[in-house]
Amino acid sequence: MNLKTKDEGLQTVTFDWRKVAKDLLISRALDDLEEYDLVKQKKVLYQFSARGHDLAQIMLGQVMKGKKDAVSGYYRSRPLLLSLGIAVEQFLQATMMRRGGFSDGRDIGVVFNEPRHNGVCVLPMSGGVGAQYTPVAGWAQAIDFHYKYLKDSDWEDAAGLVLGGDGSVATNGFWSALTMATTLSLPMIFYIEDNGYGISVPSSFQTPGGNIVKNLESFKGIKLLSGDGTNPQEAADLISQANDHVRHNRSPVLLRLTVPRLNGHSAQDTQSYKSAERLIFEKQHDPLPKLQKFLNQKGIVTTGDWEQMAKDAKAYCDQVYQQVDKQPNADPRDVHRYVFEEKDANGSPILQKQGGIHLSQDKFPLSSEQVVPAPGRINMVTAIRKTLDYELTHNKKMLVFGEDVGAKGGVHAVTLGLQDKHGNARVFDTSLSEEGIIGRSLGMSLAGLLPVPEIQFRKYADPAEEQLNDTGSMRWRTGNRFAAPMVVRMAGGYFGCGDPWHSQCAEVKWVHAIGWQVVVPSNAEDAVGLLRYALRDNNPTIFFEHRKMLDHIWARRPYPGDQYVIPFGVGKKILTGDRLTVVSWGGMVHMCQQAIEKTAIQAELIDLRTLQPWDKDMVLESVKKTGRCLIVHEDNISAGFGAEIAAYLAKEAFFYLDAPVERLATADIGNPHDPLLMEHALPNSTNIAEKMMELDQI
């Protein structure tokens, strides 16, 4: 028998209470099995009990039924997933690090994901508290785009749901997503599981007075609900109201339910910071006996029934455990796989199950590596704008956005006119939160769109670092179940002057990060080919737009055509010679060319164009010929990308070198503002030429 809740009159939710009871008992049986046996046997290394949080999560799972709904949560979200129909076997494969599971032994067994195109998609969760929020906001924004712009009725009533603890309401991600959801009126539920603690820190440290709903009372554009997550009827009413609101009003809800955390934060936590009274209080608020009593009183589950269901749940979990225990671990030889898209033996891509535009049947226009030069020369700004424009015209799932990108056309004028031409659903301004810009991109990519976010200046990617890392590592950490291709455009490097905020390069950080392709064009022609390749590729790419080169006369080139692409990992020889190899990229290539022209040295100049991947073969072949190598970059010298090239050559070119591999780069300081100081700090054609002559003498 099912009971409808007495909500605000809409009565759209009918809870299947017997299923609630069954899932709750299975959740407890799994927690018991892991806490009492598997952690001790070291078969499970990380255990985060959901005991106490479980009832409300399971009930929430029952309202997520839309075929384009998405949820995300955190390490305590297993009951929600159980409720969504994910098999017990998968949970144990994950916590016991067996082959398959959510990540093939790569991620913590409680950091879940579940690709689904027709049913509730579980977005890959993050181990970072608060990182779950903005991707769900991105998915919710994509819902509107699919339904209103692409006219796909499958998305009509869809909603996002994100779970977070009371500690998470202090994070940047929470506030960033709240701003997005309220200013854009996004269909998403924020569900805050308030257990009073973030590990040991009381919730009064996270928001004044400890109650986020009270503090948000004056916030516009969001419905707030709060109550007891251990009282089945009260929780049912509130969950039902939250669901009704998000489905019918198409605007956000924040639902806060108080729940006890009946165990330590994780298996290792003894809860010594909780008083004896608090522990008793929490035990008294265990939702399990409350549910049993409630269902008994309603005549839905008798005492005998309940006992039998509990026995069945335990027996079932034990039986699945026995099977999983016989299963092998993932093959260690495969651990390097799926950082980027891979191809099968026939050369066909082994696609992820979810994320990006490559899973749809849409076709790209023709591409070609042949330059078809248009008359005249354009600067890099125009080259990038023309390429974005062409791809926006031919790819309806592509979105360009960021701070000032819309009406103003970007602070570097790259997106000038694109909003007028393509409309503000596809080219738009965002709130001032880089975490929001990239987290939203992540959610949009998972929802089958191609986000092309702009980060105004390289330094301002810092607040988005967590989302950038989570994007890059996604394919690997989900064992190719999910990937989030996107193209992040960011401007960096010196201009007429420098400064520590607007002139950073630090491109090497994204080479070091997992799963990012890194592109650093030095001129307009390459910018077109590389950007078009990135926009049609199935991996995420960071595309650097060098501030000086955006309008530098050296960088102006004929437009190479609407089909022009440059595959990544192919450098370009700008000059050939046999005495010295000079390797550079981005804003330093033209300096190197000037330097070579100042000397009479027969130097070979290689513009790498992409750093991840980079053209090792071209560099090695050249150094084998010249026996000398100078690497020039604008980024700081220590652990700059030059160090990587030098290490490679030290091994591969050891017997061919006539001189040590040399680097010329900025010292480990910020980029100074005064042009006089900047001139002194950065490599320039004079000191590059001097370095070349030194090497030539050896």
Ligand SMILES: Cc1ncc(C[n+]2csc(CCOP(=O)(O)OP(=O)(O)O)c2C)c(N)n1
């Ligand atoms: C960004 C980040 N900082 C710190 C941590 C370490 N950490 C893991 S859980 C946690 C507390 C989270 O508390 P809350 O959000 O209330 O969730 P609960 O565990 O209570 O359910 C902390 C500090 C982390 N995982 N991520």
